[in-house]
Amino acid sequence: MTTTNFTDKNSGRLYSLDALRGFDMFWIMGAEEIVHSLFKATNNSFFEAFSIQLSHPDWNGFHMYDCIFPLFLFIAGVASPYSISREIEKGNSTGTLFLKIAKRALILVLLGLVVNNGLVIRPISEIRFGSVLGRIGLGYMFANFIFLTTKKQTTRIIWFCSLLVGYYLLLKFNAAPGFPKGDLTQAGNFASYLDRLILPGKLYLGNHDPEGLISTIPAIGTGLLGIMVGNYLKNNSDNGSKKSLMLLIAGVIFIVIAFIWNFDFPINKNLWSSSFTMLVGGISMLFLSLFYYIIDVKGYQKWAFFFKVIGMNSILIYISGHFINWEYTTNGFFHWIGQLLGDPFNAVALSILYVFTKWLFLYFMYKQKVFLKV
Numbered sequence: 001m002t003t004t005n006f007t008d009k010n011s012g013r014l015y016s017l018d019a020l021r022g023f024d025m026f027w028i029m030g031a032e033e034i035v036h037s038l039f040k041a042t043n044n045s046f047f048e049a050f051s052i053q054l055s056h057p058d059w060n061g062f063h064m065y066d067c068i069f070p071l072f073l074f075i076a077g078v079a080s081p082y083s084i085s086r087e088i089e090k091g092n093s094t095g096t097l098f099l100k101i102a103k104r105a106l107i108l109v110l111l112g113l114v115v116n117n118g119l120v121i122r123p124i125s126e127i128r129f130g131s132v133l134g135r136i137g138l139g140y141m142f143a144n145f146i147f148l149t150t151k152k153q154t155t156r157i158i159w160f161c162s163l164l165v166g167y168y169l170l171l172k173f174n175a176a177p178g179f180p181k182g183d184l185t186q187a188g189n190f191a192s193y194l195d196r197l198i199l200p201g202k203l204y205l206g207n208h209d210p211e212g213l214i215s216t217i218p219a220i221g222t223g224l225l226g227i228m229v230g231n232y233l234k235n236n237s238d239n240g241s242k243k244s245l246m247l248l249i250a251g252v253i254f255i256v257i258a259f260i261w262n263f264d265f266p267i268n269k270n271l272w273s274s275s276f277t278m279l280v281g282g283i284s285m286l287f288l289s290l291f292y293y294i295i296d297v298k299g300y301q302k303w304a305f306f307f308k309v310i311g312m313n314s315i316l317i318y319i320s321g322h323f324i325n326w327e328y329t330t331n332g333f334f335h336w337i338g339q340l341l342g343d344p345f346n347a348v349a350l351s352i353l354y355v356f357t358k359w360l361f362l363y364f365m366y367k368q369k370v371f372l373k374v
Contacts, residue, residue: 014082014233014292014296015295015296015301015304015308016288016291016292016294016295016296016304017075017078017079017311018307018308018311018312019291019295019304019307019308019311020071020075020287020288020291020307020311021072021075021307021310021311021314022304022306022307022308022309022310022311022312022314023287023291023307023310023311024068024071024072024075024311024314025072025310025311025314025317025318026307026310026355027054027065027068028068028318029310029317029318029355029358030326030351030354030355030358031355032054032065033351033354034348034351034352034355035047035050035051035054036051036054036351037347037348037351038050038051038348039051040344040347041344041345041347041348042344053065056269057269059185059186059268059270060184060266060267060268061266061267061268062267062269062276062279066269066276066280067280067283067284069132069135069269070219070222070272070276070277070280070281070284071280071283071284071287072136072314073135073136073139073140073219073222073223073226074222074223074225074226074229074280074281074284074288075226075284075288076136076140076223076226077140077143077222077223077224077225077226077227077228077229077230078226078227078229078230078233078288079226079230080140080143080144080147080226080227080230081147081227081230081231081234081235082230082234084097084144084147084148085234087100094148097148098145098148101140101141101144101145101148102141104137104140104141104374105137105138105140105141106137107137107374108133108134108136108137108140108374109131109133109134109137109138111133111315111319111374112131112132112133112134112135112137113127113129113131113134114319114322115131115132115133115318115319115322116128116129116130116131118322124200124201125201125202126201126202127200127201127202128201128202128203128204128209129199129200129201130195130199130203130204130209130210130211130212130213131211132211132318133315133318133319134211135211135216135219138216138219138220139216139219139220139222139223140223142220142223143220143221143222143223143224143226143227144223144227146159146220146224146227147224147227147231153228153231153232156224156227156228157228159224160221160224160225160228163217163218163220163221163224164218164221164274164277164278165274166217167191167215167217167218167273167274168265168273168274170190170191170214170217171184171189171190171191171265171271171273172264172265174190175188175189175190175193176188176189176190176192176193177193184265184266184268184271184273186205186207186208186270187207187208189208189271190214191212191214191215191271192207192208192209192212192214192271194213194214195208195209195212195213195214195215198213198214199212199213208270210269210270210272215270215271215272216272218272218273218274218276218277219272219277221277221281222272222277222280222281222284225281225284226284229247229285229288232246233292240292240293240296240297241293241297243292243297244289244290244292244293244297245289247285247286247288247289247292248285248286248289250282250285251281251282251283251284251285251286251289252282252286253282254278254279254281254282254285255278255279255282255283255286257278257282258275258276258278258279258282259275259279261274261275261278262275262279267279291304306359309359309362309363309366310359310362312362312366312371313362313365313366313371313372315372315373315374316362316365316371316372317358317362320358320361326354326357326358327354329357330350330353330354330357331350333353333357334349334350334353334357335350337349337350337353338350
């Protein structure tokens with residue numbers, strides 16, 4: 001979960017992890033607005049389709065924007081076998097590792113509370129406890145607990161399947177009071193109903209929270225899948241090309257299973273449904289296969305530096321918008337460019353410069369070797 005580079009047992013660092021993490025964060029640090037503004041400026045059908053993919057469906061369905069969050073959790077999982085191996089080499093016991101992992105999870109949960117609610121004293125009824133960072137922390141923690149307490153990859157696969165099938169059965173054979181068994185609407189699904197009973201404070205959508213407690217169960221599977229992939233990359237004796245191919249094949253299989261499962265258990269990010277977990281798991285493996293092959297196997301690293309700078313301070317740039325007014329900063333430096341261009345492309349230029357301003361900040365931090373680690 002840290003932004004540190006990790007070491008392959010045969011070669012050097014897995015640059016692909018930082019680059020892929022940076023690529024993932026690139027889209028939510030402002031790049032999506034570039035595409036939206038391009039569509040508004042050109043009314044082009046390609047940018048319209050691209051713009052739709054950079055938004056979330058209201059409930060069921062899938063857009064590529066839905067993959068950003070689970071991809072980050074998956075990458076955190078991939079990094080775990082490398083970081084845990086380093087800790088063991090330092091002489092840390094399993095108990096110490098449990099405590100370190102739990103501490104990271106707690107910090108992320110607390111950061112999530114700050115991101116959601118700010119540093120303001122509020123009544124509990126007004127606090128939203130579910131958060132993106134909180135889910136990453138909990139998913140990362142429980143996935144690593146499973147990793148540390150199991151020795152065989154087969155056992156971890158059983159855990160992964162149990163999490164997804166168990167969640168499926170929980171929602172298919174239960175529902176909120178007054179709704180038919182297996183109801184998967186926002187009001188009627190059993191996961192949201194349990195969140196309304198268990199979670200204190202308020203839910204993001206009133207009767208549902210996309211980062212609720214119960215839907216964290218399959219999210220643990222996302223983190224565990226990343227750990228299993230990381231364990232394969234680190235410890236399997238296959239060469240890099242074969243590893244990339246195996247990830248590609250596995251990714252395609254996961255996607256096929258997801259679309260078959262979708263007929264009975266719809267792909268739904270709001271519920272982190274089991275079919276959604278399979279789909280984003282497959283897509284995550286495809287992305288990692290591509291980045292790993294190009295960067296770590298073939299050695300083409302220079303092109304990825306832009307993303308690496310983002311990936312090494314991903315948590316910092318995610319929470320920075322709550323403490324830094326990036327729009328004000330961008331306008332302060334570059335508003336004159338927008339004035340020169342005029343409508344409709346001034347918005348496009350300023351959205352590009354918005355991302356560039358953030359990147360320059362991250363580059364400065366990178367050069368100073370300052371990284372926010374959790």
